Amino acid sequence: MIPSVLPTYNRAPLSFVKGEGSWLIEADGRRFLDFGAGIAVNALGHAHPALVEALSTQAGQLWHVSNLYQIPQQQQLADTLVENTFADTVFFTNSGTESCELAVKMARKYWHDKGQPNRTEIITFEGSFHGRSSAGIAAAGSEKMTKGFGPLLPGFTQLQFADHDAVEAAVDAHTAAILIEPIQGEGGIRPLSDACLKGLRDLCDATGTLLIFDEVQCGVARTGKLFAHEWAGVAPDIMMIAKGIGGGFPLGAVLATEDAASGMTAGTHGSTYGGNPLGCAVGNAVLKIVSEPAFLGEVNRKAGLLRQKLEGLIAAHADVFDSIRGEGLMLGLKCKATNIDIVQAGYSQGLLTVPAADNVIRLLPALTITDDEIAQAVGMLDKAATHLVKDAA
Numbered sequence: 001m002i003p004s005v006l007p008t009y010n011r012a013p014l015s016f017v018k019g020e021g022s023w024l025i026e027a028d029g030r031r032f033l034d035f036g037a038g039i040a041v042n043a044l045g046h047a048h049p050a051l052v053e054a055l056s057t058q059a060g061q062l063w064h065v066s067n068l069y070q071i072p073q074q075q076q077l078a079d080t081l082v083e084n085t086f087a088d089t090v091f092f093t094n095s096g097t098e099s100c101e102l103a104v105k106m107a108r109k110y111w112h113d114k115g116q117p118n119r120t121e122i123i124t125f126e127g128s129f130h131g132r133s134s135a136g137i138a139a140a141g142s143e144k145m146t147k148g149f150g151p152l153l154p155g156f157t158q159l160q161f162a163d164h165d166a167v168e169a170a171v172d173a174h175t176a177a178i179l180i181e182p183i184q185g186e187g188g189i190r191p192l193s194d195a196c197l198k199g200l201r202d203l204c205d206a207t208g209t210l211l212i213f214d215e216v217q218c219g220v221a222r223t224g225k226l227f228a229h230e231w232a233g234v235a236p237d238i239m240m241i242a243k244g245i246g247g248g249f250p251l252g253a254v255l256a257t258e259d260a261a262s263g264m265t266a267g268t269h270g271s272t273y274g275g276n277p278l279g280c281a282v283g284n285a286v287l288k289i290v291s292e293p294a295f296l297g298e299v300n301r302k303a304g305l306l307r308q309k310l311e312g313l314i315a316a317h318a319d320v321f322d323s324i325r326g327e328g329l330m331l332g333l334k335c336k337a338t339n340i341d342i343v344q345a346g347y348s349q350g351l352l353t354v355p356a357a358d359n360v361i362r363l364l365p366a367l368t369i370t371d372d373e374i375a376q377a378v379g380m381l382d383k384a385a386t387h388l389v390k391d392a393a
């Protein structure tokens with residue numbers, strides 16, 4: 001008999017009743033150090049006082065009015081995002097997938113309105129993840145995500161990751177946009193080099209092609225800059241965000257330059273919930289904290305500490321771990337042992353990590369993680385690796 005919850009997930013046999021900062025607690029009191037943060041969502045950990053305050057105050061006043069009316073919390077969040085980024089304008093969604101939908105629509109509408117309606121093709125990359133809608137799976141293009149769901153939304157071309165010659169050859173009179181994650185998340189924490197990002201920007205400038213960054217996972221201070229592309233010093237024309245911006249409340253957005261957004265006039269797009277007062281009240285509270293230079297400085301300092309300890313871990317367990325990649329507190333441990341086995345061995349030690357493609361485990365702690373918790377997590381990984389090897393022998 002089919003379970004009452006559609007069985008599309010492989011869930012771990014863990015169930016939490018409470019969260020406190022970087023810790024999740026089961027009903028029997030067992031505590032887990034959370035290095036997954038709900039897949040880079042709980043940017044400020046669990047039950048952060050400022051977010052609890054923002055949500056509960058707003059909950060007592062007004063939850064939802066629809067976008068038929070002015071929403072001051074939404075206006076404030078858009079203003080702050082515009083002040084702090086390349087963008088001139090923002091549309092609010094409830095998820096990364098919805099942000100992908102709008103980014104694709106915006107790029108196509110741009111060329112339609114510029115009198116080049118044949119420029120509809122979106123170039124994407126192998127290993128990417130942009131959500132599970134029809135556009136999202138067509139964008140990723142992998143068999144794992146698309147098989148059985150045809151006919152796929154047309155107009156997406158997948159190229160090899162970081163193959164600049166292939167991109168140069170692929171951009172032609174039909175290309176609307178290049179869509180890329182500056183650091184692939186689901187694909188296994190694969191960062192695109194600064195030189196690659198610069199190369200894409202130059203190519204887009206030379207051909208008019210729109211550059212779309214998917215920062216749903218790597219954005220919102222995760223890498224130690226407010227947005228990951230800032231490390232390379234290149235800006236997109238359109239950017240998708242979600243995950244961290246809501247700190248656990250479902251919230252996403254598409255940020256764009258005035259030119260890239262020029263086709264999106266009244267009536268061309270909408271969302272019932274997107275940007276509602278509850279979500280935006282939380283988003284404002286998250287952004288206020290994570291955009292502080294001192295907060296970003298701490299993320300970078302702690303990232304350095306975590307990376308240094310992980311180097312030691314790899315040296316001590318060269319048979320289990322291979323290497324580290326990523327930026328800031330978005331780190332991937334490329335494994336020699338099977339990543340799923342290490343994640344499960346971590347559960348036994350009280351540590352939560354997240355597997356990704358390419359035999360990687362993701363370390364995505366709350367950005368508020370403490371030095372002591374970093375040391376504890378690496379200690380748990382050390383024990384997990386030791387047990388794994390013993391059990392295998």
Ligand SMILES: *Cc1c(COP(=O)(O)O)cnc(C)c1O
Nearest residue numbers: 095096097129130131185216217
């Ligand atoms: C999670 C993710 C998405 C999809 O976001 P949802 O909120 O799950 O719809 C899209 N792109 C990237 C890079 C992601 O990590």
